[in-house]
Amino acid sequence: MNAAPADQIRLLDLQALDSRLDLLSHRSNSLPEHAEIQQRGSDLTELRSLTVAAETQLSDTKRELVKAEQDVEQVVTRAARNQQRMDSGSVGAKDLANLQHEVGALAKRQSDLEDVVLEVMERLESSQTRVSEMTARRDDAQHSLAEAESRRDAAQAEIDVEVEKVTRERATVAAVIPDDLMKLYTRLRQTQGGTGAARLFQRRCEGCRVEFATADLRTIRAAAPEEVLRCENCSRILIRTSDSGL
Known part of the structure; x- marks a missing residue:
């Protein structure tokens, strides 16, 4: 799957809002x-x-x-x-x-x-x-x-x-994310404990906290900016940023 880098970055905003909603739901129930x-x-x-x-x-x-x-x-x-x-x-x-x-x-x-x-x-x-x-x-x-x-x-x-x-x-952010990317994110959120997209930060997936090996990082560096990457360990959408350590 391909998606504009800006749309992939928006997934992090969406994930932050969804995590906030999950936290509010937990607060309400507890x-x-x-x-x-x-x-x-x-x-x-x-x-x-x-x-x-x-x-x-x-x-x-x-x-x-x-x-x-x-x-x-x-x-x-x-x-x-x-x-x-x-x-x-x-x-x-x-x-x-x-x-x-x-x-x-x-x-x-x-x-x-x-x-x-x-x-x-x-x-x-x-x-x-x-x-x-x-x-x-x-x-x-x-x-x-x-x-x-x-x-x-x-x-x-x-x-x-x-x-x-x-x-x-959330509605404002979700409205500009492509449908296919949104469907993938939603499905992963349901199967991965509420987190469908995670930032690659300092060579580590923030979803599962696993640090990538050098060979895996080379593969990530070689990927086109539009390519939607997935974490090999937790399957979440992996979002590259300037802090990814690539």
């Missing part, structure tokens, strides 16, 4: 905020689940307290009714004895149920504290996640601005 956001998002998901579990436990405990208080109320009501019957003097001796026995049993039952109410109230207080704690932690995690996302977006915006600028510059 922003530290990505890992931070992933971790904070995972933490937030867990805290949300824990908060829901705490709220569910609180709701269940509230229902349990209502039930326990209702049980106490039922016993108090029945004991009051029995006491009222006894105080009325309208029951016989046998019924009176039975009522007195039941009132005593109800008093014991009331005491036991009130102990249950106290125990449930203690668990209710603990559940309320748990909900408050988990809600605060969840909200803090949400805020931290939002901050990390904001920092990522700001960093990405800066990268996007530079990507747009470099992309415009």
